[in-house]
Amino acid sequence: MEKPVKVGLLGLGVVGTGVLEILSDHQNKIEKSIGCPLAVTKALIRPTEDKAAIAEKYDLQLVHELSDIIEDPEIDIVVEVMGRIEPAKTFIAEALKAGKHVVTANKDLLAQHGSELASLAHEQKRNLYYEASVAGGIPILRTIANSLAADDITEVLGIVNGTTNYMLTKMVTEQMSYDVALKQAQELGFAESDPTNDVDGIDAAYKMVILSKFAFGMTITMDQVKVKGIRGLASEDVSMADSLGYTVKLIGSTKKTGDSISAEVGPVLVPNTHPLASIHNEFNAVFVKSSGIGESMYYGPGAGARPTATSIVADLMTIVNKIQLGTLGHRFSEYTQPTKLTAPEESFSKYFLSLEMPDETGQFLQLAEIMANAGVGFEQVVQGKSDGKKARVVVITHQLSETMLATIKKEIAEKTNFDLLASMKVMEG
C-alpha cells in the first residue's frame, strides 16, 4: 500500500462532515480501488466555530488560515464545501495557484465563474472536479462526459431542485396550496427561511448552465437562461393539469435546435406516462434525449450530506487516479462548441394557458379569433368553474414559438377583458 494522499477541507459543515464519514465508512473499498489511503488532515473553519469534537473523532487539525492548507506540501487536494461565491472563489483560485487539485460542490460559483476556474486549473495543470454541484447524488456530469461522449445529445430535462419538487409533490398528491407546501418544506428542512433561490428557479438555473456546458460544450451565462419559478403557482392550475393527465414539475431544460441551444427553467406540464412525472418528493432526476441511446434517465437524491459527500469522494478518487497516472490538467468536460442561442421564433412548444374571462356569450370566440390570427390551434380546451361572473378556461395549444406566444399574450391584454393567470410549457409524451 502506497503512502496516503492527503486532503484539506475548506469548510466543515454538514457536507464537509459527510466527506469525513464516507472516507471513514468506506475506507477499505476506497483504498483497494485507488491503491492508497485517502486522508483529510486539515480543515479550515472560522475562529467562531467549535468543531473540536469532529476534529478529534476524525483525527484532523483545525486551521483558521487558508495558507495553513495551501502551503502545506503534504496536501495534494483541496475540497471546497463552504458555499457562496466569496471567499470560495478566491480560495479555490489560490489553491490552484499553489498547485493543489480542487473538488467543489459549489453550483452558484461554477455557474457564474466555472469557465474562469476551469481555465485556471488547466493552466496550472491541476484538476478541478465538481460532480456534486448538479443533483448531488446523481453522477450525471461524469455520465455525460464519459458514457455519452459517443452520443449526440439533443435535450437534457431535469428535476434538479429538491425543495420545489417536494412542494409540487405535495400540491399534486395532497392538493396542498403553495403556501402550505412551502411552510411544510421549511419545517422539514428542505427549504430555507428565504426560499428565493429554490422557488424562483435560480438554483435550477445554475445547474442548467453547468449541464449546458457538459451536454453541448457551450458556455452560457445565467442571464441567458430563461427562468420562471413556482412562486404563487395556483392549486387550481395544478389540479386542472392533473385532470388532463399531466403532472406539474419545475423542469430545467437545455435543448439543441440545429447548432444553437436554449436553456430555461420553469413549471412544465409533464405527461403522467413520462418517467419524470414519477419523480416524487425531494428526489432529483435528469432525463437525456440523444441520437444514439434515445432516452435515458438518471435518478437519485439531489442533496443531503452523505449523497453529496459520496460524489465528492468519487471526484477525489478520480483525481488520485490521475495523479498516479500523471494525467493532470485535463478539464472535467473537454467538449467545446461555439456558443449560440436559439432565437425565440425558432423555439417551439405546446403551452398550457389558464385564463379567467367574463362569463358571457362570445368571450370564447374572442380567444379563438386571437389564436386563429396567430396561426395556432387548440389541442384541448376545458371550461372550469364559474362564479356566475367570471369563468376559468384552460387551453392546451398546438406547437407555437415564443414569439407567437408573446403575440397572443399581447392581444389578450389589449383586446379582451381576460386575465391570463398562467402560461406553462407542455412536454411532449
Add this chain to the structure above:
Amino acid sequence: MEKPVKVGLLGLGVVGTGVLEILSDHQNKIEKSIGCPLAVTKALIRPTEDKAAIAEKYDLQLVHELSDIIEDPEIDIVVEVMGRIEPAKTFIAEALKAGKHVVTANKDLLAQHGSELASLAHEQKRNLYYEASVAGGIPILRTIANSLAADDITEVLGIVNGTTNYMLTKMVTEQMSYDVALKQAQELGFAESDPTNDVDGIDAAYKMVILSKFAFGMTITMDQVKVKGIRGLASEDVSMADSLGYTVKLIGSTKKTGDSISAEVGPVLVPNTHPLASIHNEFNAVFVKSSGIGESMYYGPGAGARPTATSIVADLMTIVNKIQLGTLGHRFSEYTQPTKLTAPEESFSKYFLSLEMPDETGQFLQLAEIMANAGVGFEQVVQGKSDGKKARVVVITHQLSETMLATIKKEIAEKTNFDLLASMKVMEG
C-alpha cells in the same frame, strides 16, 4: 489531429452496423473528444453473408478469416458483436493474445467466462470493456466502477430484460394473458421465436452475474443465481397484485447481507410507489441501494442496435484514451472481494402466496395454523373469486426466510388439499 485508431469488427449484424452508424453520425464529437479519428477498417463475416452494400457505404474491407483482423498491425481494437459462446470466446482470446484490445456486448459469454477473459486481458496488458453487455443503453457498469467506487452498495435491483418487461406491461395495463403478451412481443420483434432465455429469466441471470462482480467484487457462477422466469404467470395473480397496490415485474437482484451475497431472478411484486414500478414496455432500469447515496436509479433502453452501439463506441473511446495515456491492462472493474453466498436461512423477504383451496369452512384455519407454526404472520389476506367448489386466496406474509418458505410449502403439500399456485417475493416500499 493524430492518425486514426483502427478497429476491426467481428460480426456485422444489426449491432455491428449500429457501430458504423454511430461512428459516422457522431464523427466530429468523437474526434474532438479523443483527439483522433476512430475508423472501422475491416469486418469479419461468414462467407455466406452478403454485406457488400454496408462495406461500400462505410468504406471497410470484408474478411472471412480472423487472422485477417488480428494479424493486421494497423488494427488496435477488436469489437466482438457475433453473440453466443463459440467461436466468440476463442476469437476474443486470440485477439487479446495477438495484442488487440477488445470490446464486446456478449453477456452470455461474460457471465460464463468473464473472469477468464478479464485475466487473459490483464496478463496481456490489454483492455477488455463490455458496458453494452448489461442493459444496452444504460452506462451502469461504468457508473458502478467509477462514480459508486466511493460508495458501499448493499443491493442492486434491475429490470434488465426488455422482452419480459414488455410482456408484463401488457399483462398489467391491458390485462393480456401471458400467451397473448408473448405472441405480441414476438410479432413486434421484442421476443425471439424460442423465448426461453428471456421468459425463463436466463438472460437476466447473466446480467446479475456481471452486476454482482461490479457491485460487490464477487465472482459467482450461473448455477449460484436462483432463477425463476415468468412463464405461465397467471393474469389473476397479476391483477390481484394490482388491486393490492403492486406491479409484477421480473426483477434481477443481487444483495449483500453481512459479507455474503445472494443473487436471483424472479417475478416480484413491486409497490406502485417504487420507481421500478414505472418502468414500462421494453425499457430497462437498474436501481441501486447504497450506504452513501441511498437510492439511485439508471433508466434507458436495454437493447436495440443504436443504444447498444453507443455503449460500444463509448468503450472504444475509453480504450483510445487509455492507449494515449499508456495505461493498459487495468480491469474494467478492479474491485474484488472473497466470494461468499448468503445461506437460505439468512435471506429474508415478504412473500405473495396465491392458493386455491376447497371452498369449505375450516380451510383457512389450516393455512393460519401452518403459518403460525412456522412463526410467520400475515400482512394482507384477500379471498378472491370462488366457483362454489374452489376458492382462490392470496396472502402477503411478513418477512420470512427461504428456509421458512420451504417449510410452509412442504406443510401445505403434505397436510392440506390446497394448490399453491404461485409464490413471489414482495419488495419493500
